[in-house]
Amino acid sequence: MTAIEIRDLAKSFGSVKAVDGVSFTVEAGSVTGYLGPNGAGKTTTLRCLLGLVTPDSGEALVDGRRYVTLPQPVTEVGAVLEATSFHPGRTALDHLRILCAAAGLPDERAGESLAMVGLADVGDKRVGGFSLGMRQRLALSSALLGRPKIFILDEPANGLDPAGIEWLRGFLRHLAHDQGAAVLVSSHVLAEVEQTVDNVVIIARGRLVRQGSLAELTTNGDSAVRVRASDTATLGPALEAAGAKVERVEDGLLRVRGLDASAVGQIALDQRVVLTEVTQERSDLQKVFLELTGER
Numbered sequence: 001m002t003a004i005e006i007r008d009l010a011k012s013f014g015s016v017k018a019v020d021g022v023s024f025t026v027e028a029g030s031v032t033g034y035l036g037p038n039g040a041g042k043t044t045t046l047r048c049l050l051g052l053v054t055p056d057s058g059e060a061l062v063d064g065r066r067y068v069t070l071p072q073p074v075t076e077v078g079a080v081l082e083a084t085s086f087h088p089g090r091t092a093l094d095h096l097r098i099l100c101a102a103a104g105l106p107d108e109r110a111g112e113s114l115a116m117v118g119l120a121d122v123g124d125k126r127v128g129g130f131s132l133g134m135r136q137r138l139a140l141s142s143a144l145l146g147r148p149k150i151f152i153l154d155e156p157a158n159g160l161d162p163a164g165i166e167w168l169r170g171f172l173r174h175l176a177h178d179q180g181a182a183v184l185v186s187s188h189v190l191a192e193v194e195q196t197v198d199n200v201v202i203i204a205r206g207r208l209v210r211q212g213s214l215a216e217l218t219t220n221g222d223s224a225v226r227v228r229a230s231d232t233a234t235l236g237p238a239l240e241a242a243g244a245k246v247e248r249v250e251d252g253l254l255r256v257r258g259l260d261a262s263a264v265g266q267i268a269l270d271q272r273v274v275l276t277e278v279t280q281e282r283s284d285l286q287k288v289f290l291e292l293t294g295e296r
């Protein structure tokens, strides 16, 4: 079921075409990564979806409707935009209770939502003392208050430490895969979302560059392992016997498809062949992103 639909969306600010004819959909039960370098137009797209920016043309729809026409938006869409600000003197629970009151939600949703993001123990602490990562979690908990089934999250991994990013991955997958939510999550860092998303939409300078399932974009044939070894005459046939396609690049260097680096290492060990280099080549997705961003 299509939960989010962006159709021929365009928005300019003066002479800058922030979004220039972008179309994609996000289905229920999946996480879609909306990726692109800084200034690509991601935030503008998400702001159009949330009715904060009026597009010049095209549509940005949630559940087939414009956000501004939703009768009780918090129960349908949970949104976290970049640089969410909090009153530093308020406790986390008070912050959420105020949002509950404004949205007509029962008070207890504040504590429940805080617990879902792992902040139950600090509900009575003032937000002013929170780390950036804790603020990100608090922002996420505010998106959970109305138990929505559509999530629109702008760079939610910003400021999280590696453990926080790992937690976020699991949490977003849980929302989509266990609870059937549609999750649209933007990032300018591919590695942050690569292990989370089912689908990828890449934009640059307002235009769509590539879209597809993660599986399509990472297994379209080009990902191989480069292996430098002391005895390729022994290793090559052993890898082939294990089902790999082996190309002899030059003396002592093989390019292996169909096995990952650890399987290659294990076979080399079994054959008592010394490896001097094992490099996983980048997937097509990583290459596209690298060209756009220079990210390594």
Ligand SMILES: Nc1ncnc2c1ncn2[C@@H]1O[C@H](COP(=O)(O)OP(=O)(O)OP(=O)(O)O)[C@@H](O)[C@H]1O
Binding pocket: 013, 016, 017, 018, 036, 037, 038, 039, 040, 041, 042, 043, 044, 045, 188
């Ligand atoms: N309110 C605005 N007024 C003028 N220009 C804007 C406005 N909002 C965005 N832009 C411009 O539109 C372009 C796209 O910006 P946008 O914030 O959508 O990109 P982004 O992909 O979200 O980037 P980032 O990862 O840096 O947040 C940029 O050139 C930006 O400077």
